[in-house]
Amino acid sequence: MSVGDEVAGEHPGEPDGFERLWTPHRMVYIGGQDKPADASAGDACPFCRAPTLDDVEALVVARGAVAYVVLNLYPYNPGHLMVLPYRHVAGYPELTAQETTEVATLTQTAMRVLRKVSAPHGFNLGMNQGTVAGAGIAAHLHQHVVPRWGGDANFLPIVGRTKALPELLGDTHARLVAAWPSPTPARG
Structure with missing residues (x-):
C-alpha cells in the first residue's frame, strides 16, 4: 500500500487523489507549547528563556x-x-x-548571511504586533527574517497546508x- 491508498473500512473518508504528508511535529505549535500563558517575562516566555540556554540547544545564531x-x-x-x-x-x-538600532543592524546582518549561505531570491521582513495581527507570541517583540525563493510556495502549503523543509534546523543553525x-569590538 502506498501513501494515500485507502483500504475499504481501514481509514475513514473518501479517497480524493491527494497524497498526504503527515507533519505531527506541528501539533505542538498548534497546541500552544512554548507559548507564554501570560504577558510576564521569565522562564514562561520562550524568547526570554532562549538566551539563558546553550546556543545550539536554543538555536541562537x-x-x-x-x-x-x-x-x-x-x-x-x-533559514527563517x-x-x-x-x-x-x-x-x-x-x-x-x-x-x-541593534534589531535593525542584526536584521541587516541576517539578510547578508542568508544571502551568502542560501542565496535566496528575496526576503519577507515583519513584526506582527498583537495576536490579532498574527503574533504567535505577542508578549515578546520579534522581527521575522524569512528567506524566499521563486517557486517556494508550491502545492504543499497552498493545497496540503504542509511545508516541506529540505534541511534540519540543527544543520541550518550550524x-x-x-x-x-x-563581533566587532565596541568603540568607545
Missing part, C-alpha cells in the same frame, strides 16, 4: 549587546530567523533607541553560525 538572532522553531522556509531584544517588551514603540561575522 548570534548575540548582540541588547538583542539576539534565533532560528524560528516552526519555520516558513529554511527572528531578531529579538533580550528585554521582554511587546510593542515596537517601546524599544529603546539602542534596541531599535551553517548560519559558521557564516556569521565575528
Whole structure:
C-alpha cells in the first residue's frame, strides 16, 4: 500500500487523489507549547528563556549587546530567523533607541548571511504586533527574517497546508553560525 491508498473500512473518508504528508511535529505549535500563558517575562516566555540556554540547544545564531538572532522553531522556509531584544517588551514603540538600532543592524546582518549561505531570491521582513495581527507570541517583540525563493510556495502549503523543509534546523543553525561575522569590538 502506498501513501494515500485507502483500504475499504481501514481509514475513514473518501479517497480524493491527494497524497498526504503527515507533519505531527506541528501539533505542538498548534497546541500552544512554548507559548507564554501570560504577558510576564521569565522562564514562561520562550524568547526570554532562549538566551539563558546553550546556543545550539536554543538555536541562537548570534548575540548582540541588547538583542539576539534565533532560528524560528516552526519555520516558513529554511533559514527563517527572528531578531529579538533580550528585554521582554511587546510593542515596537517601546524599544529603546539602542534596541531599535541593534534589531535593525542584526536584521541587516541576517539578510547578508542568508544571502551568502542560501542565496535566496528575496526576503519577507515583519513584526506582527498583537495576536490579532498574527503574533504567535505577542508578549515578546520579534522581527521575522524569512528567506524566499521563486517557486517556494508550491502545492504543499497552498493545497496540503504542509511545508516541506529540505534541511534540519540543527544543520541550518550550524551553517548560519559558521557564516556569521565575528563581533566587532565596541568603540568607545
